[in-house]
Amino acid sequence: MNAPISIQTVILHRLVMQLKHPFTTNIGDFQKKDFFIVEVIDSNGLSGYGETAAFPSPWYTEETTMTTQHVMESFLIPLLMNKPITHPDQVSQRFQVVRRNNMAKAAIEGAVWDLYAKINDVPLAVAIGGTKQAVDVGVAIGVQASIPELLHLIDTYVAQGYKRVKLKIKPGWDVHVLKQVRQQFPNLAIMADANSAYTLKDIDLLKQIDDLDLLMIEQPLAHNDFLDHATLQRELSTPICLDESIHTFSDVRLAIELGSCKIISMKLARVGGITEAKKIHDYCQEHHVPVWCGGMLEAGVGRAHSLAIATLPQFQFPGDTSASSKYWEHDIIQPEVKMTDGQVRIPNQPGIGHDINWDAITRYRIDKKVIKN
Ligand SMILES: O=C(O)CCC(=O)c1ccccc1C(=O)O
Numbered sequence: 001m002n003a004p005i006s007i008q009t010v011i012l013h014r015l016v017m018q019l020k021h022p023f024t025t026n027i028g029d030f031q032k033k034d035f036f037i038v039e040v041i042d043s044n045g046l047s048g049y050g051e052t053a054a055f056p057s058p059w060y061t062e063e064t065t066m067t068t069q070h071v072m073e074s075f076l077i078p079l080l081m082n083k084p085i086t087h088p089d090q091v092s093q094r095f096q097v098v099r100r101n102n103m104a105k106a107a108i109e110g111a112v113w114d115l116y117a118k119i120n121d122v123p124l125a126v127a128i129g130g131t132k133q134a135v136d137v138g139v140a141i142g143v144q145a146s147i148p149e150l151l152h153l154i155d156t157y158v159a160q161g162y163k164r165v166k167l168k169i170k171p172g173w174d175v176h177v178l179k180q181v182r183q184q185f186p187n188l189a190i191m192a193d194a195n196s197a198y199t200l201k202d203i204d205l206l207k208q209i210d211d212l213d214l215l216m217i218e219q220p221l222a223h224n225d226f227l228d229h230a231t232l233q234r235e236l237s238t239p240i241c242l243d244e245s246i247h248t249f250s251d252v253r254l255a256i257e258l259g260s261c262k263i264i265s266m267k268l269a270r271v272g273g274i275t276e277a278k279k280i281h282d283y284c285q286e287h288h289v290p291v292w293c294g295g296m297l298e299a300g301v302g303r304a305h306s307l308a309i310a311t312l313p314q315f316q317f318p319g320d321t322s323a324s325s326k327y328w329e330h331d332i333i334q335p336e337v338k339m340t341d342g343q344v345r346i347p348n349q350p351g352i353g354h355d356i357n358w359d360a361i362t363r364y365r366i367d368k369k370v371i372k373n
């Protein structure tokens with residue numbers, strides 16, 4: 001029987017961090033991340049940490065930095081305060097009275113999972129049921145100014161040891177780019193992520209991409225579509241991977257039943273946290289559908305959570321969970337996340353297994369709100 005956990009205080013640390021390199025997708029250009037580190041503190045004064053993944057604008061899902069703050073403060077935190085739980089699975093049950101807002105939920109739920117693992121003196125990966133000591137990682141590369149620049153960048157990442165590259169594509173930066181990359185790197189594991197840039201009218205173009213022996217093509221069609229993706233998947237031998245379409249366990253059931261994809265991208269933020277992610281993972285395992293861990297340009301806390309979930313056995317492709325140094329001059333955790341030979345080792349320390357780097361937090365923090373009940 002687990003001892004009850006009673007959350008007494010929640011601190012929302014709002015940070016703004018500059019990305020090392022701007023990240024360009026079909027939708028826009030990202031120079032910085034504006035987000036919250038959520039700190040939950042129990043009656044013994046022990047802290048757990050989570051991170052919101054939303055961006056300032058609702059381009060990826062409907063959530064934004066400010067909606068996560070509103071929903072956490074007004075609805076989610078009051079559901080948790082002073083009403084003890086015995087297991088973090090109960091957090092998502094309690095949050096069911098709030099529709100969607102998965103990024104707000106995932107940040108708080110993640111903080112409680114970290115706290116729970118620390119109380120039980122086990123790494124978060126172990127608390128989740130993970131089985132791997134290290135996970136394979138790749139890099140996501142945004143749209144570049146020119147093809148030579150892209151080829152050079154890929155070269156750099158491959159030399160560092162990354163096992164797979166994911167290239168953002170959009171109309172005007174797609175087949176011709178991928179063809180040249182494939183020519184230059186005949187044996188590299190390459191995937192493309194369209195962030196919903198295409199429709200079924202682009203079938204000829206998508207069939208040309210199908211000839212390039214990609215690992216998968218991520219979210220080629222609309223963010224809320226299952227039927228057209230199923231039609232497209234019947235036409236392509238390259239596996240489709242769904243990202244934006246997947247917010248819940250039910251979405252995964254629908255996608256697999258309809259044949260909308262052959263691979264699922266998992267993001268804790270998008271599915272509302274670890275408990276839902278585990279449910280999705282187990283269903284995918286039963287149905288022999290591979291899963292891999294996507295990224296949201298997270299800082300260290302969110303990254304550590306993603307790495308922990310990726311230790312589950314059905315995570316079968318390298319994640320977008322690259323080293324801290326791919327994104328940040330200084331990360332907010334210590335040690336930072338490091339990659340060796342295409343892998344990140346999972347820490348043995350309790351919880352997320354990284355300390356908070358308070359110097360970095362202080363440097364990047366623009367606001368701090370302490371919520372007591
Ligand atoms: O390196 C990363 O964190 C993933 C980069 C990435 O592709 C991405 C970043 C932000 C939002 C959505 C996506 C995506 O997977 O579509």
Ligand SMILES: [Mg+2]
Nearest residue numbers: 193218219243
């Ligand atoms: Mg994606």
